[in-house]
Amino acid sequence: MRFSDLLRVSIRQLVRHRRRYWGVMLAIALGTAGFITIITMGRDLKQNFNRDLELLGRATIVKIYFENRPTFQHQKFETATLEALRRMPGVRSASLTVNTHWSIINNKGIEYPFTLLGVDDAFWEVCGFSPQQGKVVSFENNNLRQRVAILGPGLAGTLFDRQDVVGSTLEIQRDLYTVTGVLKDVGLGDLRHFAFIPFTTAQDRIWPISQANRIYLRCLTWDDVDKVVPLIPQVIQASQYAPGLKVEVAWDQVKRVKSVAWWVELFIYSSIAATLVLGGVGIWVVMMAAVRSRTREIGLKKAMGAEDQAIMAQFLAEAVCLSFTASLAGSLMGLVIVEVTSWLIKSHPTQELFLFCVMIGLLVAVGLGVAAGLYPSLRASRMEVVSAIRYE
Amino acid sequence: MNSQYATLLDNGPLIQVNRLSKSYSNGHGVISILRGISLEINLGEMVAVMGPSGSGKSTFLFILGLLLPASSGDYYFLGQDVLNLSRADQADFRRRRVGFVFQNCDLFENSTVYENLEFPLIYAQIERQERPEHIVAALERVNLANRLHHPANLLSGGERQRVAVARALVNQPQVILADEPTGQLDRQNGIMVMDYFNRIVSGGETSMVIVTHDPQVAARCHRVFSLEDGLLHEN
Ligand SMILES: Nc1ncnc2c1ncn2[C@@H]1O[C@H](COP(=O)(O)OP(=O)(O)OP(=O)(O)O)[C@@H](O)[C@H]1O
Numbered sequence: 001m002r003f004s005d006l007l008r009v010s011i012r013q014l015v016r017h018r019r020r021y022w023g024v025m026l027a028i029a030l031g032t033a034g035f036i037t038i039i040t041m042g043r044d045l046k047q048n049f050n051r052d053l054e055l056l057g058r059a060t061i062v063k064i065y066f067e068n069r070p071t072f073q074h075q076k077f078e079t080a081t082l083e084a085l086r087r088m089p090g091v092r093s094a095s096l097t098v099n100t101h102w103s104i105i106n107n108k109g110i111e112y113p114f115t116l117l118g119v120d121d122a123f124w125e126v127c128g129f130s131p132q133q134g135k136v137v138s139f140e141n142n143n144l145r146q147r148v149a150i151l152g153p154g155l156a157g158t159l160f161d162r163q164d165v166v167g168s169t170l171e172i173q174r175d176l177y178t179v180t181g182v183l184k185d186v187g188l189g190d191l192r193h194f195a196f197i198p199f200t201t202a203q204d205r206i207w208p209i210s211q212a213n214r215i216y217l218r219c220l221t222w223d224d225v226d227k228v229v230p231l232i233p234q235v236i237q238a239s240q241y242a243p244g245l246k247v248e249v250a251w252d253q254v255k256r257v258k259s260v261a262w263w264v265e266l267f268i269y270s271s272i273a274a275t276l277v278l279g280g281v282g283i284w285v286v287m288m289a290a291v292r293s294r295t296r297e298i299g300l301k302k303a304m305g306a307e308d309q310a311i312m313a314q315f316l317a318e319a320v321c322l323s324f325t326a327s328l329a330g331s332l333m334g335l336v337i338v339e340v341t342s343w344l345i346k347s348h349p350t351q352e353l354f355l356f357c358v359m360i361g362l363l364v365a366v367g368l369g370v371a372a373g374l375y376p377s378l379r380a381s382r383m384e385v386v387s388a389i390r391y392e
Numbered sequence: 393m394n395s396q397y398a399t400l401l402d403n404g405p406l407i408q409v410n411r412l413s414k415s416y417s418n419g420h421g422v423i424s425i426l427r428g429i430s431l432e433i434n435l436g437e438m439v440a441v442m443g444p445s446g447s448g449k450s451t452f453l454f455i456l457g458l459l460l461p462a463s464s465g466d467y468y469f470l471g472q473d474v475l476n477l478s479r480a481d482q483a484d485f486r487r488r489r490v491g492f493v494f495q496n497c498d499l500f501e502n503s504t505v506y507e508n509l510e511f512p513l514i515y516a517q518i519e520r521q522e523r524p525e526h527i528v529a530a531l532e533r534v535n536l537a538n539r540l541h542h543p544a545n546l547l548s549g550g551e552r553q554r555v556a557v558a559r560a561l562v563n564q565p566q567v568i569l570a571d572e573p574t575g576q577l578d579r580q581n582g583i584m585v586m587d588y589f590n591r592i593v594s595g596g597e598t599s600m601v602i603v604t605h606d607p608q609v610a611a612r613c614h615r616v617f618s619l620e621d622g623l624l625h626e627n
């Protein structure tokens with residue numbers, strides 16, 4: 001039997017009996033689409049989840065600073081160092097800060113100490129800034145050297161009795177600062193009790209203010225933390241003299257997030273695997289039923305001189321066509337899902353990865369078709385002609 | 393035609409069967425269905441086999457078509473011993489030498505007339521562009537060329553049987569084995585099919601073995617045999 005005939009006859013068979021097959025095809029298509037989406041979007045989705053999983057703590061935020069020893073008092077980070085850190089693969093953003101400790105006496109006469117942090121624009125991306133009140137105003141570009149402040153929710157709560165504090169003023173070193181926003185109380189850690197003012201304002205107006213000796217760095221995903229952190233000292237030392245360097249990571253939280261992510265991934269992959277296994281079992285059942293209901297057809301074909309291999313090839317080809325077509329449809333679904341999701345989360349998964357997944361998906365489908373169709377086809381080919389013809 | 397057969401064609405019979413026997417074992421024991429059948433059929437001959445139900449007529453046809461192995465005896469087709477062919481050669485024999493018309497006129501459902509006739513050609517590895525010619529020629533012999541792309545399920549009973557005959561003819565076999573080809577047809581359609589059969593064998597290149605219950609069908613054959621108690625008698 002020629003290959004072109006085999007293909008033509010098999011496809012014809014599938015098309016004419018599509019009602020018998022579409023359930024199985026749907027299962028395989030869904031499995032393929034899921035597989036393609038998860039793999040293609042995996043990294044981008046992780047970055048997105050990452051933002052939300054900040055709930056679990058600041059797992060991807062790394063704090064880099066100089067140990068406060070008398071001899072190293074005047075250590076600071078150079079701009080070139082900051083740039084070098086930002087360029088590291090797996091780093092989302094890094095922010096250079098200056099700080100000082102300050103305290104404010106509120107209207108009831110109670111004194112509150114807090115940390116005052118002068119931050120650049122990148123800081124908001126690093127700490128995952130989303131305002132509880134007020135709006136995201138870029139400190140540096142819009143407020144160069146201006147007296148504006150954003151408060152941590154803890155600090156806002158202790159300083160003011162009211163809820164709505166945007167527009168209130170704050171006196172720091174006899175200057176009045178306008179509060180433009182309050183951070184959302186999510187995964188901030190000790191930043192809850194900080195006040196943030198523009199980097200330039202802090203350097204101009206606050207005295208004493210520290211050197212720019214603290215960098216907050218944020219990794220793309222929790223998986224990157226492991227890879228990025230050991231390289232940080234090297235990168236810094238390549239660009240400047242840095243004795244007493246400290247890198248602080250919330251390892252506990254990284255571990256916790258990773259284990260959650262691992263379970264989630266396991267769940268997703270096992271559901272895809274389950275769908276595919278289901279598809280395989282579906283092919284098996286459908287093909288067994290087809291062999292049984294087409295017993296007479298098989299007998300007839302053998303009486304016409306079809307060899308055993310031809311019968312076997314035909315049923316096998318039908319099973320493979322079935323799973324291949326389903327997988328092709330799944331790839332299309334996957335393409336749509338990937339396009340929509342990447343539009344939603346504004347990311348750009350690589351085309352190579354997508355095509356690679358499609359290839360793998362199609363290969364798996366062919367394998368599935370062969371594996372699940374093998375036994376039914378073998379049974380069909382082994383059938384005795386006369387009993388097949390006499391079969392009612 | 394294969395040269396191996398060609399020399400024998402002029403002097404020997406197409407089919408030569410000697411002391412052919414067949415028994416089935418059915419769990420409780422062995423039952424003898426055919427007990428030493430001998431028969432010769434020449435090219436261009438139309439032979440009828442009659443006999444009561446269960447006498448083994450279908451069994452005999454299946455053995456002639458190499459669908460069933462015989463228990464003992466000899467079977468020469470154009471002088472070649474075909475009982476001991478390998479499985480692949482048996483399939484090849486069926487592809488090129490024999491055309492079957494079965495008792496319950498099986499067509500491939502959900503297929504057109506054309507597709508039904510195409511399968512024997514597919515298995516015989518005939519080029520795709522050459523197939524329509526063979527198919528139309530076969531259909532013309534049963535006067536159904538105008539139903540070329542008709543769905544098989546929508547044919548009348550008589551038409552179905554004629555398509556089954558055309559399908560048996562499409563590979564230009566030397567013998568057509570027909571198991572009650574008119575059994576499910578009314579008188580008029582039965583006569584029509586027999587007319588086609590007469591025309592087919594009149595070319596002298598095809599023989600035919602027809603199993604039938606109908607004496608009128610048997611009357612139109614060159615020779616009539618009856619199978620009883622496992623033995624074949626010429627009437
Ligand atoms: N595989 C088998 N195992 C056991 N017995 C069988 C088998 N096949 C057929 N038989 C028996 O062999 C006998 C002959 O069967 P066959 O079909 O050849 O009869 P037939 O002459 O064609 O009958 P009918 O005219 O009803 O078609 C029957 O009694 C049948 O039950």
Ligand SMILES: [Mg+2]
Pocket residue numbers: 449450451495571
């Ligand atoms: Mg019979």
